[in-house]
Amino acid sequence: MKHLDVGEYIAEQQARIDRLQAELEACRTNLNNGHAPPSLAITIPPAQIRTAGKPVFPELRKRLLPYSRDLLLPLIDAREAYGIAKYGQTLLTDDGRDTPTEVVNEMLDALAYVTEWTMQEPANQNLREYHRQIQVMLADMVDYINMLRMMEKYL
Numbered sequence: 312m313k314h315l316d317v318g319e320y321i322a323e324q325q326a327r328i329d330r331l332q333a334e335l336e337a338c339r340t341n342l343n344n345g346h347a348p349p350s351l352a353i354t355i356p357p358a359q360i361r362t363a364g365k366p367v368f369p370e371l372r373k374r375l376l377p378y379s380r381d382l383l384l385p386l387i388d389a390r391e392a393y394g395i396a397k398y399g400q401t402l403l404t405d406d407g408r409d410t411p412t413e414v415v416n417e418m419l420d421a422l423a424y425v426t427e428w429t430m431q432e433p434a435n436q437n438l439r440e441y442h443r444q445i446q447v448m449l450a451d452m453v454d455y456i457n458m459l460r461m462m463e464k465y466l
Contacts, residue, residue, distance in 0.1 A: 354408065354409070354413060354416060357397070360400075360407055360408065361403075361405065362400050362403065362406070363404075363406060363407075365403065366403060367401070367402040368387065368391045368402060371387060372387060375387075411456045414452060415452060415453060415456065418448065418449040419449065421445055422442070422446060422449055425438060426442060
């Protein structure tokens, strides 16, 4: 049995990563007809939000799991009220927002705030686990969005 040469393994993996990144960038470029890919960090200004579509919060309330309903329902009600006060309307399905971008931005905010919290309480292992879970979920979401955007050109 051949022993693993760590340096060789790292070089092979880096070459694989470089090749995959080049392929991904080529797909992104092709998807956007040679233009730079849309940024997942850019959102639309509040003035451009449209009043169109179905309200999201009633559906969110229906989808709450029984064990979390009592805990989350008051927070959801307060969040909807905040959105109405800020934007003059509840969250709607056809409001003009790039919903995947909004999801990523909100998840990035959550990750940043949990990072801040873990820095304030470095010994709290529960926070470290939540931080890890948010990171994994965020990375999976970004991969999923990128895959969907690459596939759009084939549909």
